[in-house]
Amino acid sequence: MLIARLIADIATRETSQDLLARALREEGVALATAEVLADGDVLEMRFTDGDPQVVLAAIDSVFSPADMLVSRGPIFLPQVFVSDMDSTMIGQECIDELADYAGIKAQIAEITERAMQGELDFVAALRERVALLEGLGEGAIGECLAERISPTPGAKTLVATLSAQGCRTVLVTGGFHHFADPVGAMLGFDRVVGNRLEVVGGKLTGGLLGDIVDSGVKAAVLAEEAAGGRISLATGDGANDIPMIAAATYGFAYLAKPKARAAANGRVDRGDLTAVLSLLGIARSDWVEA
Known part of the structure; x- marks a missing residue:
């Protein structure tokens, strides 16, 4: 399980999330869940599997500029x-x-x-x-x-x-x-x-x-x-x-x-x-x- 957390422009976050899921699906990385964490600033997405560098690159391409963390397993x-x-x-x-x-x-x-x-x-x-x-x-x-x-x-x-x-x-x-x-x-x-x-x-x-x-x-x-x-x-x-x-x-x-x-x-x-x-x-x- 890969966990990606990111902080980005809230106004475009939902649209960008869809674009990210689509881009990663083409790389063979499937989005399992997505939720906004308690304070409302951080979007957490969980993926069934994949290369963290591929996920980071995809976030860059869709959300930039953004703050992000990608982890194999719980944070x-x-x-x-x-x-x-x-x-x-x-x-x-x-x-x-x-x-x-x-x-x-x-x-x-x-x-x-x-x-x-x-x-x-x-x-x-x-x-x-x-x-x-x-x-x-x-x-x-x-x-x-x-x-x-x-x-x-x-x-x-x-x-x-x-x-x-x-x-x-x-x-x-x-x-x-x-x-x-x-x-x-x-x-x-x-x-x-x-x-x-x-x-x-x-x-x-x-x-x-x-x-x-x-x-x-x-x-x-x-x-x-x-x-x-x-x-x-x-x-x-x-x-x-x-x-x-x-x-x-x-x-x-x-x-x-x-x-x-x-x-x-x-x-x-x-x-x-x-x-x-x-x-x-x-x-x-x-x-x-x-």
């Missing part, structure tokens, strides 16, 4: 939530914003974009960008945090609600503890994993301390937290999030780059991060508005 509350930070839990790429204080934002942002698209090796691109920040005063980080960094819409409510439901929350980023620690505290994460900028004499050296948090580390953190068969939720937007998203029970791509979006069985393209709560079946009355 349960997650027991662990692991999320990327930049452009997911916050609306910015920290290294790009920090680079602006060194007058090289455009140069670094171009590398960041290519890395997130999966066009560059993540570790090499990270080292290249950090090297360009050599000599920048550490105080610029505090200024950047205060002036540039803000949570994405729905991020605080998502984390607070999942925590209230007993879910362990972990922020894992290819960015830096200088940013991730205060962001994690602000959003209420239980654990933070990230990279460490080397600072000597109050200035960035252009180097990093310790092992690099890359896509493999993100996937390893998810595996560690979900050990024992715990139901997992992951959110991310870039190529280095793909192994984590693909390994999660419910892997959500949030306003994501194409490669990350293709790896996900959950996608948020239309709303904010509270769409994840709706698609998981958590009623609005249980949301913790933060």
Whole structure:
């Protein structure tokens, strides 16, 4: 049994549902039931069998833009939530914003974009960008945090609600503890994993301390937290999030780059991060508005 949940334009939902059922029937996927869930935002459709990627593609073709989740079997509350930070839990790429204080934002942002698209090796691109920040005063980080960094819409409510439901929350980023620690505290994460900028004499050296948090580390953190068969939720937007998203029970791509979006069985393209709560079946009355 395949279960597809989606949030789309209510005005055209019924017509689009018929078109979707017809399109999937041609692919050999039969619609068994369809109902609107309690809060009225989410349409749940059950299919007798089929390929989740075929269902996701069909939803894209009929409902776009929409927020969606496709699952093999019943959808349960997650027991662990692991999320990327930049452009997911916050609306910015920290290294790009920090680079602006060194007058090289455009140069670094171009590398960041290519890395997130999966066009560059993540570790090499990270080292290249950090090297360009050599000599920048550490105080610029505090200024950047205060002036540039803000949570994405729905991020605080998502984390607070999942925590209230007993879910362990972990922020894992290819960015830096200088940013991730205060962001994690602000959003209420239980654990933070990230990279460490080397600072000597109050200035960035252009180097990093310790092992690099890359896509493999993100996937390893998810595996560690979900050990024992715990139901997992992951959110991310870039190529280095793909192994984590693909390994999660419910892997959500949030306003994501194409490669990350293709790896996900959950996608948020239309709303904010509270769409994840709706698609998981958590009623609005249980949301913790933060």
